Amino acid sequence: MRLAADLKAFEARIGHQFSQPELLLRAVTHASISSSTRPDNQRLEFLGDRVLGLVMAEALLSADTAASEGQLAPRFNALVRKEACAEVAREVGLGDVLKLGRSEMLSGGRRKEALLGDAMEAVIAAVYQDGGFDAARALILRLWGPRIGAVEQDARDPKTSLQEWAQARAMPPPVYTEQGRTGPDHQPIFTVEVKLESGEAEIARAGSKRVAEQAAARALLARMETSDD
Missing domain, CATH: 3.30.160.20 (Double Stranded RNA Binding Domain)
Known part of the structure; x- marks a missing residue:
């Protein structure tokens, strides 16, 4: 019951209510606690990375119609890199709802950058499979919005x-x-x-x-x- 309530609160934070809640449950399940009847989020992470990339590419092209490929590439990388995904994950409290194995939990898994970034990509894929591309695009633009506006400065290494x-x-x-x-x-x-x-x-x-x-x-x-x- 506690997990279900936490996931409902998480849905509110990201602005998407799942019609297939099992997708969200899978997205927040780390490999350290997976089993034959409890799949982890690795396949969703793979898909979410690609959905995020497409949405960011579209957003950058729309935001600056005169930018060259050389200008767009570092902006794109700044928006889709693991650190950016982890920052968004922290902002929406994704770490609080992750399902982790005991050893991963004791080693600070809820705060690990790579783990949070991967889980954020999995959530994106879960939204995509639950509501389609438009729902996933809306989620990404909502959560990454301020970063897209400031990306030129962020992309300056x-x-x-x-x-x-x-x-x-x-x-x-x-x-x-x-x-x-x-x-x-x-x-x-x-x-x-x-x-x-x-x-x-x-x-x-x-x-x-x-x-x-x-x-x-x-x-x-x-x-x-x-x-x-």
Whole structure:
């Protein structure tokens, strides 16, 4: 009863009421608790990834009719990457309704980025199978809407931008150094420093080394651009 009530509340949060609730139940079932009578969400994840990609491609073409393929590709990648799916999953509380095996639950599965991203794609596929493409498109545009409007800025890779800034001033590429790693294996926190040849540096922390590098690069680039003004 508790699970059914939680799934009903989740339906309200995403704005889609399932006529086939078993599809949603499958979408939130992780492989760690699946069985022959309880299928997991991996096949739905495969489908949802493709539905998300098509909707995002359409949305980007409509949002900027003059954009070239070279401009559209990084925007598309920023919208469909696993991190973006996981962010949306957190916003709608998807982690709260996931069905996980005991070991996965004890290792913090409800907060894992890859697990949340995969489950979000599975939910998209469940909506697609339940209500058709129009329902899936409406769901995606509703949940990703603010990101589509801001995607040009999000797609600007801060590491690339910082390197271009340095090269324009005849500097070698910035150097990234992992300063430390803390926390349990299932939820590590990486500390990364980025440093320019001129000595300016910034430090950032994040749940993955790549995200920490990007955050450090973004902070240093913002500081250097401000000093240029």
